[in-house]
Amino acid sequence: QKEVEQDPGPLSVPEGAIVSLNCTYSNSAFQYFMWYRQYSRKGPELLMYTYSSGNKEDGRFTAQVDKSSKYISLFIRDSQPSDSATYLCAMRRNTGNQFYFGTGTSLTVIP
Amino acid sequence: NAGVTQTPKFQVLKTGQSMTLQCAQDMNHEYMSWYRQDPGMGLRLIHYSVGAGITDQGEVPNGYNVSRSTTEDFPLRLLSAAPSQTSVYFCASSPTGSTGYTFGSGTRLTVV
Numbered sequence: 001q002k003e004v005e006q007d008p009g010p011l012s013v014p015e016g017a018i019v020s021l022n023c024t025y026s027n028s029a030f031q032y033f034m035w036y037r038q039y040s041r042k043g044p045e046l047l048m049y050t051y052s053s054g055n056k057e058d059g060r061f062t063a064q065v066d067k068s069s070k071y072i073s074l075f076i077r078d079s080q081p082s083d084s085a086t087y088l089c090a091m092r093r094n095t096g097n098q099f100y101f102g103t104g105t106s107l108t109v110i111p
Numbered sequence: 112n113a114g115v116t117q118t119p120k121f122q123v124l125k126t127g128q129s130m131t132l133q134c135a136q137d138m139n140h141e142y143m144s145w146y147r148q149d150p151g152m153g154l155r156l157i158h159y160s161v162g163a164g165i166t167d168q169g170e171v172p173n174g175y176n177v178s179r180s181t182t183e184d185f186p187l188r189l190l191s192a193a194p195s196q197t198s199v200y201f202c203a204s205s206p207t208g209s210t211g212y213t214f215g216s217g218t219r220l221t222v223v
Contacts, residue, residue, distance in 0.1 A: 004153075006153075008151075032209050032210075034211050036214075041217075042216060042217070043115075043201055043203075043214035043215050043216045043217050044154070044201070044214045045214070046211040046212070046213070049210055049211045088153070088154065090154075092209065097142070097144075097159055097161060097167070097208050098156050098159070098169060098170065099156070099212070101146075101153040101154040101155075102153055103151060103152065103153040104153060
């Protein structure tokens with residue numbers, strides 16, 4: 001079983017829709033949770049970072065962590081064509097230096 | 112401020128050849144890592160460093176070597192290239208190792 005599971009999609013939504021992207025994980029020791037956006041043929045770009053449980057909002061993006069369910073989510077409000085990319089979740093334990101990445105969800109926002 | 116710079120962007124190697132992928136960052140970050148990205152596998156950690164002179168293995172270290180003689184540079188050496196090493200390689204750096212990494216633009220490597 002992989003440490004981090006992420007539905008690869010692809011996910012296609014109309015412009016202006018609310019997008020929900022999710023990851024599940026098996027290791028209850030994970031404490032640091034991140035979401036990256038990766039455009040085609042580019043490196044991943046850090047979008048959101050949260051520590052432990054709770055919500056974090058940044059503009060149109062909201063990250064949620066539910067440690068009891070081992071489930072994290074990224075919500076994108078008022079989605080734009082420029083949001084079309086692959087979204088990767090990543091997480092890490094409190095100790096150690098390794099981040100575990102999901103395989104990414106491909107999102108297309110249709111104008 | 113260039114961030115994380117990787118060279119070359121593309122490379123084709125023959126089986127058995129060796130080469131070094133270069134990575135440099137100008138943000139004075141202590142933590143640096145090398146990942147490979149393969150379809151359906153996500154990003155997997157090859158080697159990482161928590162400071163100059165300190166390196167350690169990640170999830171998939173076999174066939175690769177690293178060194179960290181300066182804070183800025185973290186080269187990745189392929190000792191004897193194999194077709195299984197065909198991948199996209201990303202170098203990344205972080206100030207603390209827990210608040211997320213800044214990634215380079217990647218090196219696309221094909222081993223024939």
